[in-house]
Amino acid sequence: MLNTSTLKNLIFDLGDVIIPIDLTAPIRNFAMLANLPEEQVRELWMQHDIVGQYETGLIDDDAFRTHVRTLLKNRASEPGSETVSSDQWADEVIDTAWNTILLDLPIERIERIKELKSGYRLFLLSNTSPIHIRKVNSVLTGMGQPPLEELFERVFYSYEVRLAKPSPEIYQHVLSEGGLVAEETAFFDDNAANIKAAAGLGIQAEHVQPPLTIIDYLKDL
Template identity: 70%
Template sequence: MDDTVNTTSLKNIIFDLGDVIIPIDLTAPMRNFAMLANLPEEQVVALWQEHNLVNQYETGLVDDDGFRNHIRELFRQDKNAPEGWADEVIDTAWNTILLDLPLNRIERVKELGQKYRLFLLSNTSPIHIRQVNRVLTNMGEPALEDLFERVFYSYEVRLAKPSPDIYRHVLTEANLVAEETMFLDDNAANIQSAATLGIQAVHVQAPKTILEYTADL
């Protein structure tokens, strides 16, 4: 696997969301939940990992209410909220993972959409997708579902990267030929898995962004 793309045969582009289209800070929610619960951040991280909550939520094994209730149970040590935090409090802390969305990336996606079939494939949660779409709306931009021909969210398809099954699902559902498809993702394991299926997988690594990785398209 390498980052060389055969532009001659290229017809389709699949984008990851976090740190490809929108910058993220994976540690921010843990810091915020730690502050809310008045607990050491290390303890919050340990509890989070022990219960494997993110994977369950992002693969649709628990819904929004189940996710929030599990958080209330995990962090019920909070003396200021003995009945549990409000939904909005949990959602706000969870959404701190999302940083400012660069408009130039959205513009680039729209440009590429004039030439290629575009898709979105993300390990994500409903709370995050609703927030990203609110941000896009406030910017006067289309929602994710309108920016791309089709979106594939892990919680809807009940699969997650880097499982090869999620790539097979996308290829089959969208009727794509792997060798005619470029995939942009910031996670090396996701890239390696996609590449084994013949997808032209490109590892997005800062400080370069999709602007540089798609400059020749």
């Protein structure tokens, strides 16, 4: 339960808070492209920690795509198959498969956040990648809405700050950069570990869980 009497700042996660996501979709689509079992692609993904490196800025867009091509190289084609070898995948093919994690964006969530700008300072904190952010902003502008960087006072992307949730350092970074007092700040995230870490710093952390959506958690603000 939020202490609204002291609340001045709202920090939002992006995936499954603002925009619904399907974490299994990229693996499923890369497996289909590479003509491989999903479990094999998932194991390769985890073994090489491509996502972790990309989302903390250790590799850029081009390096991410190169890693994907190399990881699935010589696995994406069989003799007589029409499957295109991974080293021939265009950037757009990889980006499209990677962006299948993003589902339809409910416009009412954006409108509610915009309504809150008059009463609170709004921030975004997301473990994410540049390809995903460009796609989300493209969807937003296509809906006639402002991009994330205009929707919020400040955005904090893991790949830019070189930190990721649930590390306490990333929350301390947001508090410091925003000049925020933890007890005056609410944080909304769908991940229990992220919520626990934020709460450990005194932030009012709200675990967004289905069947409720962020709209439900904001109804009393």
